[in-house]
Amino acid sequence: MNAIGILVIILFVLMVFVGKGQGVKAFFGLLCNFLAIFILIILINWQFNPYIVTIIMSLIILSIAIYLGSDNIEVTNTAFKTSIIVVAILMILSIVIQHFGQFQGFTTENSEELEGLSLTVGLPFGHIAMIVMVISILGAVAEAAMAISADLSEVVNRAPNMSSTSLYAHTRIIGGQILGTAINTLFFGVLGANIPLLIWFVRLRYPIAMFVNAKLLMAEVVTMLLGMLGILLSIWIAGWLIVRANIKQQKMGITHERNI
């Protein structure tokens, strides 16, 4: 039997066992996101406008990741708002970066895989490089936004009358902790994914000049840096949104009391 099939079944069973209903939802969310990426690829392949397709599919992927991840409406709404702002910023940034860095396509290191393939396919790979950057950060942004929103909403629930300065201090402390671990996750994820490429560079004794300029490696580094920036901005903006909402709510509470 197919090894991947068995592992998928193991994953599903584990998710149901550990997560119960939420586990089923999370598994379903993964399948939906896979489908979303599938549709994204087909639409880009049909030459729809890459920017519009990326924006729409990013929104769909983010909403699946966030709204299927938790039941708490306050948490998910804040996380979703945050992720949209962050992904918008990062998308603009990745367009700028792609303009200067030209990270598209393949290089001679890929010759073996490219054998027999037509390389004049009429699809602008510059756009695809931008799409790859945006898609790879979506998960990290959603995760960071969810983590900080969930933690802060618990703080607010435990002490609803907390002053905004004190809440702000809390966002900084909790934010710092999430930042450290989330950046580590992303860092190890990217590092792990690139072991073969790095070994290739070391084994063939690439000069240092290539380590800091080569397209393949720099594309990965840029993706990682954008992801880290995404995590940082998520924590920052989510904290800011929650503090602002808290101030508004307290003000409303005061006027409400006056009216009574």
Add this chain to the structure above:
Amino acid sequence: MTFIKQTKKYIVVFLAVLFAWIFLRHDAFLYTNPVGQVTQVSSKRVQKITDEHNNSDIIMTQHLTIKLLNRNQSIKLTNNYAQSQIMTSKYRVGDQLLLEKIGTNMHILSLKRDATVGGLATLLIGLLLVYSKWRATSWLLFSLVLNVILFGLTLVINVQSKNVNVFLLFSVLAILLATGSLLLVLGKTLQMGITLLTTLITTAITIGILVLVLRLTNDAGVHFETMSYVTQLPVTLFMAQTIIGVLGAVMDEAADIVAMQFGMRRENATRQFSDYWHAGMSVGRDIMGTLINVLFMIFIAETMPMVFLMLRNGNNWTYIMDQIMNLGILQTVISGIGIVLAIPVTSALVGWIMSRKVSRL
């Protein structure tokens, strides 16, 4: 008032990025290879071609005038590129190029990207410093640098020695990376020890499951031969990739759960095993979905350029899923298993250790 202070900080970050960019645009003297800047481009459309799959593309020829920045001369080069820019690239005025001299001919090695990447890195570090305190940021950056050094050393050992056990080598690396990062973040505490222990146990079980399933099925449906940039046995390389990838996610999750459970103990030290177990499971449930998504997005996005190329080359989806996305999907699934397993392992381990402490008191 605070707003003005903040604005000042952002201006400093902006200036730092600008400075890094300008410096790296003028760092040609650091290179031994010739580095040039394109000063003039004349492009000409050569031909429109249609390949066997009915894709039409346009081939262009550029005549580039390049001023060498670390040699005192100017050269002229011709460059052909297809408009889709899959293997070939279009160059623009102002682009800096890394060149190589073979015989008497210069040829283009790569676009010089250090200014772009350096600028982005400076932006990240600058914003990190504005957001959190100097000390916290420097610890974080220090741990990243330390990890890169450890990782680099492992790669060199892997390449230099001929009959090293790759699997063992990267397992040792994983233990060192986990210990180093957690020590730097949490300090030498019981909390750190437990987090490290659960991280390592979970990673080991996950890899165990992977190896077991692969053995039982004889690698059915898994195409290790499709891995890119392979210079050694792909199976162990894949294991190494998985160990490192799973480690980060599991560490993140275990740290969250353990921190929460320690918070519980601070509130009330006489809790039972079941209290810790249920609390741990409930926190884990909330974060597992989004955490699996993080790795899923990274692994799938990585395969996308090749998927597009294969689609355009008239391959069907079954073949692409089987050949191109195969290892990406496997990587996601196995990481997912690790992330889910971390929840019961952490909850049980912490619960067991804590409740034993209570009964000893």
